[in-house]
Amino acid sequence: MGRPKQFDEEAAVAQAMEVFWTNGYAGSSPAELAEAAGIGKGSLYHAFGSKRELFGRALELYDRAGAAFAEEFLAAPGSTKERVRAYLRLLVDVDFDAPVRRGCLAVNTALELGGRDEGATAAVRRAVERSADLLAARIERGKLDGDVPAAVDATEQARFLMVTLAGLRVTARIFDRETVHAAIDTAVAHL
Amino acid sequence: MGRPKQFDEEAAVAQAMEVFWTNGYAGSSPAELAEAAGIGKGSLYHAFGSKRELFGRALELYDRAGAAFAEEFLAAPGSTKERVRAYLRLLVDVDFDAPVRRGCLAVNTALELGGRDEGATAAVRRAVERSADLLAARIERGKLDGDVPAAVDATEQARFLMVTLAGLRVTARIFDRETVHAAIDTAVAHL
DNA sequence: GTAGTTCTTGAACCAGAGGTCAAATACGTG
């Protein structure tokens, strides 16, 4: 039945994610997206319907991949404070080491589409909540490990860390690595 | 000499600032900018040269106005913690009360142009540093007032507050007022 | 009034955006 798909849809979404991440939603043209995926514009529209829907898929992928990574990274050996500090540093360092500073797709999207596009807003909110939950779980574990004072409100701290993380991503776009690292140290000192 | 200007240049910049603030740099068309300023497109180009130059003027105005406001607000009576908390709350509340959530022009610009446009990046950096200096000065005063422990590093805390503020601006785009207020309380608790 | 200068304006320009479509292509089935 019918001609078989000549490309992997998930791979195309992954490529699209890179483009959106680098250039933003409005800044990514169908032509670029199609070229990055190695297919024609027509195929892209046939497979995904619209640029907006493709973006939705890209956001979803970003969320899943990010959460999987965070879960694994936070579980590695070390104290809570050490792990959280390493996590924050890694995220900004990846950006500093990259050829082009693109920040975080979720943060970028929050600013570009937050409040204007209901679906995108909700998707970003879900992604942030998911990461906050992972951090909260890690802090709770820290309490069991005797790492973190029992009086600490894990959820509150986790949410605040997500706010801080967003701020770090923004700051990393305009300041240098040392400045951002210093801010991270201040942030985790409070834990 | 020649026909007199029929509009106030500074007022036009102020209107442009509003448009850029609401729609972003790329999202603001010359047509919109001209209409907001109440002049023709040609006049706009005659007076400002290009969209980019007009944006530079708008950023400059935003910086000046923001710094003037912060200076006055932080100097009002109250403890350091109270004033800083009120400052952060005011900034996000203005956004929540506005018909459309537009965040902070400096943060928006950091994300949209940071790393891509050298001039814009530097302008935002200057604006952030200026605000950080005002906060640091307020914290130093707090030390004199006996408000803030003498051991606190005012510069470090001020920089961290700016990171937090950026994060709050991002968060305010996707979460509700209560969530953001809670984050502010967590932030100032550390002071 | 004429000249010279500066400002204003809408029309016009080109490039690129987002999206559609008819034709061509590759499969399974009878």
Place this chain on the structure above:
DNA sequence: CACGTATTTGACCTCTGGTTCAAGAACTAC
């Protein structure tokens, strides 16, 4: 092999963006 179906493609369409420009309008100096 003919046929129905699903996919691919680049040409094509319309709309808007950022910018330029020629013409006119308002002023000063002579």
